[in-house]
Amino acid sequence: MKNIVIILLVIWCVLWVHFIARDLYGKGNLKDYKILIKCNAEEKRGFVYGRRFFEFLKFAKKQMPKNARFELVGFKEHAIDGRRAMYYLYPRLRAKNPEYILTKLDNGEYSFKKR
Amino acid sequence: MISIILLILCVLVTTLIGWNVLFLLSGRKGLAGFSFLEQAGLSYLLGTGVITVQMFIMSIIGIGYTRFSIFIPWVVVMMGTGLIIWRSGSKKPVPILAFPPRVWRPFELVLICLITLQTLYNFFRALIRPIEAHDAVAIYGIKSKMIYLAGGITGEFFTKLASNFHGAHPDYPLLVPLSEVWVYTFLGQFNDILVKAIFPLSYLAFLFVFYAVLKRITEKPCIALLFTFLLATVKQFADFATIGVADLWLGIYFTIGILYLYLWFAEKKAGFLNISLLSIILAVWTKNEGMLLALIAVIIFLIYVAANFGKIKKQELAGVFAYPLLVILAIFSWSAFKHGLGLVNENFNFSMVNFGNLMSGLSKIPAILYEYQKQFFGPNRWNIIWILFFVVFVKEFKRVFSGDIKYVTLIFLLFALGYGSMYIFSTVGLGFFLTTTGSRFLLHILPVTVFWMALILDKHELTRI
Numbered sequence: 001m002k003n004i005v006i007i008l009l010v011i012w013c014v015l016w017v018h019f020i021a022r023d024l025y026g027k028g029n030l031k032d033y034k035i036l037i038k039c040n041a042e043e044k045r046g047f048v049y050g051r052r053f054f055e056f057l058k059f060a061k062k063q064m065p066k067n068a069r070f071e072l073v074g075f076k077e078h079a080i081d082g083r084r085a086m087y088y089l090y091p092r093l094r095a096k097n098p099e100y101i102l103t104k105l106d107n108g109e110y111s112f113k114k115r
Numbered sequence: 116m117i118s119i120i121l122l123i124l125c126v127l128v129t130t131l132i133g134w135n136v137l138f139l140l141s142g143r144k145g146l147a148g149f150s151f152l153e154q155a156g157l158s159y160l161l162g163t164g165v166i167t168v169q170m171f172i173m174s175i176i177g178i179g180y181t182r183f184s185i186f187i188p189w190v191v192v193m194m195g196t197g198l199i200i201w202r203s204g205s206k207k208p209v210p211i212l213a214f215p216p217r218v219w220r221p222f223e224l225v226l227i228c229l230i231t232l233q234t235l236y237n238f239f240r241a242l243i244r245p246i247e248a249h250d251a252v253a254i255y256g257i258k259s260k261m262i263y264l265a266g267g268i269t270g271e272f273f274t275k276l277a278s279n280f281h282g283a284h285p286d287y288p289l290l291v292p293l294s295e296v297w298v299y300t301f302l303g304q305f306n307d308i309l310v311k312a313i314f315p316l317s318y319l320a321f322l323f324v325f326y327a328v329l330k331r332i333t334e335k336p337c338i339a340l341l342f343t344f345l346l347a348t349v350k351q352f353a354d355f356a357t358i359g360v361a362d363l364w365l366g367i368y369f370t371i372g373i374l375y376l377y378l379w380f381a382e383k384k385a386g387f388l389n390i391s392l393l394s395i396i397l398a399v400w401t402k403n404e405g406m407l408l409a410l411i412a413v414i415i416f417l418i419y420v421a422a423n424f425g426k427i428k429k430q431e432l433a434g435v436f437a438y439p440l441l442v443i444l445a446i447f448s449w450s451a452f453k454h455g456l457g458l459v460n461e462n463f464n465f466s467m468v469n470f471g472n473l474m475s476g477l478s479k480i481p482a483i484l485y486e487y488q489k490q491f492f493g494p495n496r497w498n499i500i501w502i503l504f505f506v507v508f509v510k511e512f513k514r515v516f517s518g519d520i521k522y523v524t525l526i527f528l529l530f531a532l533g534y535g536s537m538y539i540f541s542t543v544g545l546g547f548f549l550t551t552t553g554s555r556f557l558l559h560i561l562p563v564t565v566f567w568m569a570l571i572l573d574k575h576e577l578t579r580i
């Protein structure tokens with residue numbers, strides 16, 4: 001029994017270390033952490049959201065009053081970018097009859113329009 | 116820096132409130148027998164839970180959130196606790212800081228180091244990024260931001276969620292969003308980076324409880340540490356302690372409910388039953404699936420009581436009747452509240468439970484089994500924990516159905532039946548439903564699984580390692 005437990009523990013630990021190493025090196029998280037650790041809160045948000053997208057959101061937030069209604073165009077329904085936009089821009093609301101249109105263009109750029 | 120100090124204070128206040136609740140739950144015998152780690156872990160987890168319930172009630176009666184307005188009712192509770200301790204006239208101090216001297220063996224020290232490493236890594240991963248994962252943003256983060264900015268749950272909160280945030284599940288219980296709001300309120304600012312500390316903190320608090328309960332049962336720190344290490348290092352379990360969603364907390368509250376129910380089976384201390392009851396109610400308050408898990412807890416409780424009625428003393432009967440009634444009351448209260456607001460879950464609701472869906476749903480069983488076998492036998496998320504589970508189940512078949520362990524075993528059957536039924540009756544596309552929920556649902560039962568394995572393997576000579 002003792003030997004079986006030791007063998008299983010070794011397998012467990014090998015897999016455990018492998019998964020952590022895969023996250024850090026294989027998936028590139030270590031590189032991200034090296035950058036993130038030097039960032040302030042805004043820079044962190046910019047890094048995880050994507051710099052260009054976050055700059056666009058910051059711009060949109062500045063342009064819209066807190067009670068503004070907006071619509072997202074070109075964002076896939078339920079996709080993470082749209083969710084982050086709605087979260088970041090709140091209390092500005094994504095709603096019908098929007099006053100502002102935030103568009104994700106086919107070329108990866110963004111546009112902001114007041115109706 | 117001030118924010119970090121306030122966060123630490125927030126954790127301490129939460130733990131203090133939770134400790135008072137724990138003391139009141141612990142019954143006549145008080146907290147004697149509860150180790151420091153167990154008290155600390157339970158206090159933080161129960162404290163978080165009861166504060167969120169309090170915040171919900173405050174919103175219903177129209178009281179806004181401030182540090183003061185949330186904390187002040189607990190001062191009364193603390194005075195009550197102090198009075199009880201004072202009137203009990205006990206010369207022994209309440210055993211908060213009872214650290215029995217112990218020389219740790221090298222193997223145990225290695226396990227402690229590895230658990231510590233994993234925990235630190237979780238804290239690092241949680242705090243290096245703001246709330247950004249899909250559900251953490253779309254379901255929990257948005258609710259906490261809305262509630263915090265409004266100073267409470269306003270009348271338009273649920274309607275706004277339903278109409279402007281499709282997929283935000285306004286019908287979900289509010290433990291996680293309100294625990295985030297509690298941190299924002301305490302910090303005095305919206306800070307969706309620091310708030311993520313509560314997730315690895317709940318992971319750590321739970322590991323304390325898990326270890327303490329295993330140590331109580333096995334009386335072998337080595338076994339308790341070994342299985343705590345196994346649980347702590349399951350990738351899915353560790354990952355979900357960093358991203359800001361409710362599944363880990365649901366698994367935690369459900370497991371605490373089961374752990375203390377198991378202790379009550381053995382010792383019949385009212386305190387154990389009370390802790391189990393509150394934890395199961397908090398599971399209901401964490402996520403919709405908590406209702407199903409709570410029903411599972413009630414079913415195994417009732418089966419135990421029916422099979423062991425002779426062992427239950429007259430003075431224990433009140434607790435025996437109260438347990439299922441209060442759990443059902445919690446389920447009913449939240450369901451009635453949702454019903455009153457017209458909130459319905461789009462993935463699964465009781466209107467889907469009908470003969471037609473059953474008949475069409477039976478054809479989904481092969482796909483469900485296929486998805487779950489991928490989870491069980493693919494080590495990417497679970498290491499080899501499910502393989503070990505099946506090996507233990509087959510190899511220790513007799514023991515699996517012996518003594519009080521059989522009630523824990525029964526949980527797996529009820530879990531498979533309950534969660535399987537959700538897939539069968541749901542009218543949502545199975546592929547979508549399975550891929551978004553398969554691995555999360557297993558997280559709800561994972562700690563109970565590791566506990567069960569520890570109970571079964573305890574009889575072997577593992578301590579000689």
